[in-house]
Amino acid sequence: MLVTSYDSFTVIVSILVAMLASFTALDMAGRVASSTGKVALVWLFGGGFAMGVGIWAMHFIGMLSMSVDMVMSYDPTLTVTSMVVAVLASVFALWLVCSTPTLPWPRLCGGALVLGSGVVAMHYTGMAALMFAPGITWNWGWVAASVAIALVASGAALWLAFNLREGHGRVTVLRLGASVVMGCAIAGMHYTGMAAANFPMHSHATQMGVNSNWLAIVVTVVTLAILGITLLVSMLDARLQARTSILAHSLAEANRELAQLALHDNLTRLPNRILLEDRLEQALNKANREKSQFALMFMDLDGFKAVNDAFGHHVGDNLLIGVTERMTEQMKGHYTLARMGGDEFVLLLEIDDPNDAAAVADTLVKAVDRPFDISRYELVVSLSIGIAVYPGDGKDERELMFNADAAMYHTKNNGRNGYTFFQPSMNTLAQSQLQLNNDLWQALDNEELRLFYQPKYCAPSGPILGFEALLRWQHPSRGLLAPDAFLPMAEKTGMIINIGNWVINEACRQLRSWHLQGHPHWSVAVNLSALQFEQNNLVETVTEALAQHQIPAELLTLEVTETTAMRDPEESVRILTELTNMGVKASIDDFGTGYSSLLYLKRLPASELKIDRAFVNELQAHSEDATIVSAIVALAQSLHLKVVAEGVETQDQQAFLTGLGCDTLQGYLLGKPVPPERIAELPNFYEEVLELERMP
Ligand code: C2E
Ligand code: CA
Ligand code: CA
Numbered sequence: 001m002l003v004t005s006y007d008s009f010t011v012i013v014s015i016l017v018a019m020l021a022s023f024t025a026l027d028m029a030g031r032v033a034s035s036t037g038k039v040a041l042v043w044l045f046g047g048g049f050a051m052g053v054g055i056w057a058m059h060f061i062g063m064l065s066m067s068v069d070m071v072m073s074y075d076p077t078l079t080v081t082s083m084v085v086a087v088l089a090s091v092f093a094l095w096l097v098c099s100t101p102t103l104p105w106p107r108l109c110g111g112a113l114v115l116g117s118g119v120v121a122m123h124y125t126g127m128a129a130l131m132f133a134p135g136i137t138w139n140w141g142w143v144a145a146s147v148a149i150a151l152v153a154s155g156a157a158l159w160l161a162f163n164l165r166e167g168h169g170r171v172t173v174l175r176l177g178a179s180v181v182m183g184c185a186i187a188g189m190h191y192t193g194m195a196a197a198n199f200p201m202h203s204h205a206t207q208m209g210v211n212s213n214w215l216a217i218v219v220t221v222v223t224l225a226i227l228g229i230t231l232l233v234s235m236l237d238a239r240l241q242a243r244t245s246i247l248a249h250s251l252a253e254a255n256r257e258l259a260q261l262a263l264h265d266n267l268t269r270l271p272n273r274i275l276l277e278d279r280l281e282q283a284l285n286k287a288n289r290e291k292s293q294f295a296l297m298f299m300d301l302d303g304f305k306a307v308n309d310a311f312g313h314h315v316g317d318n319l320l321i322g323v324t325e326r327m328t329e330q331m332k333g334h335y336t337l338a339r340m341g342g343d344e345f346v347l348l349l350e351i352d353d354p355n356d357a358a359a360v361a362d363t364l365v366k367a368v369d370r371p372f373d374i375s376r377y378e379l380v381v382s383l384s385i386g387i388a389v390y391p392g393d394g395k396d397e398r399e400l401m402f403n404a405d406a407a408m409y410h411t412k413n414n415g416r417n418g419y420t421f422f423q424p425s426m427n428t429l430a431q432s433q434l435q436l437n438n439d440l441w442q443a444l445d446n447e448e449l450r451l452f453y454q455p456k457y458c459a460p461s462g463p464i465l466g467f468e469a470l471l472r473w474q475h476p477s478r479g480l481l482a483p484d485a486f487l488p489m490a491e492k493t494g495m496i497i498n499i500g501n502w503v504i505n506e507a508c509r510q511l512r513s514w515h516l517q518g519h520p521h522w523s524v525a526v527n528l529s530a531l532q533f534e535q536n537n538l539v540e541t542v543t544e545a546l547a548q549h550q551i552p553a554e555l556l557t558l559e560v561t562e563t564t565a566m567r568d569p570e571e572s573v574r575i576l577t578e579l580t581n582m583g584v585k586a587s588i589d590d591f592g593t594g595y596s597s598l599l600y601l602k603r604l605p606a607s608e609l610k611i612d613r614a615f616v617n618e619l620q621a622h623s624e625d626a627t628i629v630s631a632i633v634a635l636a637q638s639l640h641l642k643v644v645a646e647g648v649e650t651q652d653q654q655a656f657l658t659g660l661g662c663d664t665l666q667g668y669l670l671g672k673p674v675p676p677e678r679i680a681e682l683p684n685f686y687e688e689v690l691e692l693e694r695m696p
Helices: 008-034 037-064 076-098 105-128 140-163 170-195 212-262 273-290 304-311 313-330 354-369 397-413 424-443 487-493 496-516 530-534 538-548 562-567 569-582 598-603 613-617 624-638 651-660 676-681 687-694
Strands: 004-006 066-068 293-302 335-341 344-351 372-374 377-379 382-390 418-421 449-458 464-475 479-481 523-527 556-561 585-591 608-611 642-645
Touching: 004 008, 008 037, 008 076, 008 140, 008 170, 008 212, 037 066, 037 076, 037 105, 037 170, 037 212, 076 105, 076 140, 105 140, 105 170, 140 170, 273 293, 273 335, 273 344, 273 382, 273 397, 293 354, 293 397, 304 313, 304 377, 304 562, 313 335, 313 344, 313 354, 313 372, 313 377, 344 354, 354 382, 354 418, 382 397, 397 418, 397 424, 424 464, 424 487, 449 496, 449 676, 464 496, 487 496, 496 523, 496 530, 496 538, 496 556, 523 585, 530 562, 530 569, 538 556, 538 569, 556 562, 556 569, 562 569, 562 585, 569 585, 608 613, 608 624, 613 624, 624 642, 624 651
Parallel strands: 382 418, 464 523, 523 556, 556 585, 585 608, 608 642
Antiparallel strands: 004 066, 293 344, 293 382, 335 344, 372 377, 449 464, 464 479
């Protein structure tokens, strides 16, 4: 046997190369794991290549460190083959570690077997590349030991690589430690394998192969360069990735903020319709799962539009914020209060019993019912609520919303400022509204509209001064309908313009006929809606009607509510001035229910002010209403307006109002609205005639 000895410097270099290769391997595993697609593939093959070259170089340098008393040379084909085996084994190992989220024992053992075999194959192919005769004699015990070490080291390496593949900071230190262990294991395998080889005496090189002295240097330098470059690129990529991840993080943050904005109402910060729909879906799922209940409440502010029209959007917005605060103050437990836009809110509430919903609705109605102090004004609005309870009142989102809405309209129709639970009959109501709307289009053509006339008496009881024309609809199947049943609809659809023009003309026609029947002093009053007021040919319509029926302009009164006039104050003043210049009279209707400023009132060319029947209705001497009414009368007198009290139902009211100085009285006590053919039945009807007869 030839004496073999090792050059200790080269041995150390080989071990260092093994450690560096191990570190590269661990780093590559991290790189592949944190990339995707093509990039991951580049890292898998690039990294596997660098790693394989590293392991191979360790082995090759280790062989070079051995000095035998003969000149060594290598077969280039087998040498290259051994390197290819190392690279393939490395790529396989990297792929194995990074292709699964978990690494169970069977998979780890299989991997260790393949990788270990690869390392063993590389080693012994490399040894076979040694070209000398008669060849190595093997110590099979050492060979077995080297194979065992290769398998165990491969398993350990795979396990470490898998567990250290992700993470930041501390993981680098762990990887360094792990690569020292792995490096030693690989070197251990190699030198055990070397110990298995015995070189017989008189061995001699068979061929002039590649010479070893300069090979050691070339292989070391090239390997170090490959490993170094790989690590450098890897580190740069890691940095880039870290920066990208910071960027991605802030992007995600920005996205979350955007979502917050997109899901909330800007003004009140309440959830908006989109978020509500989402919560509603969750509530439905939860209720189905747990067999529980929830309530959906549709809420609408009564009188909000009047505030917006009279004071502008700024005040309206602040009022909405105030209302929102009042409502949220009252809420506790699991709920979503959302704003649907305008003055519409929806409350989604988990309940154990419908009574819970009633209690919450009641507190909300009461909370909103107190006046709001906003920008120096005291504003009054109220809340109308409709409640639908799941599962009883609807099986899905759409049906619940629809039914809660229907219930809310019911509240509105029943005097507002309260709440109503949904009932199936309400749906039929909604449906019949739709039908009514269709019918209304025909009503004018079919001549189904009528005017009733309510007398206005000189206080306290006569004579009759004139009539207020009040619209009725003689519906073919539903009978006689009051304006409340169809006018809101006509306003919404714009039909009110045609209807309103018809009213003006018909009232003038009727008045002309009374004039001809011997009542030439009677006047007639017609109500104008806001939409008519905004229509540009109102003046023309009125002029034509007066001319056609030969009515003196001063015998026609146009009743305009404060709210109507306040919608566009400048324009209202302009139109009314134009009309009053012609001689037509203007009357401020429903006075006391809207918001008009005194200054504005002075500019309106009205000659009459009608105290709303709500004040008159509850009128008793010394009551709060009595104070208000006497203040209104005083105000009207100072503005030189005639005062009309409407809704007079009792003799007490009649006496009291007369005492206060009201000029004209109107109400059921003195005469209900009647069709024109029945006016002769009105009380004191003939008084005017008598009065005229008394005149000289
Ligand atoms: P309004 O102008 O305030 O009309 C007075 C309403 O009070 C009438 O109701 C009348 O029947 C009712 N009323 C009169 N005296 C009494 C009373 O002593 N007690 C009570 N409780 N009520 C009394 P109606 O006819 O149902 O009209 C309701 C509203 O419909 C009117 O209120 C008016 O704003 C509107 N309206 C009626 N006709 C027309 C019309 O031709 N055009 C427009 N744009 N609106 C109309
Ligand atoms: Ca009126
Ligand atoms: Ca009125």
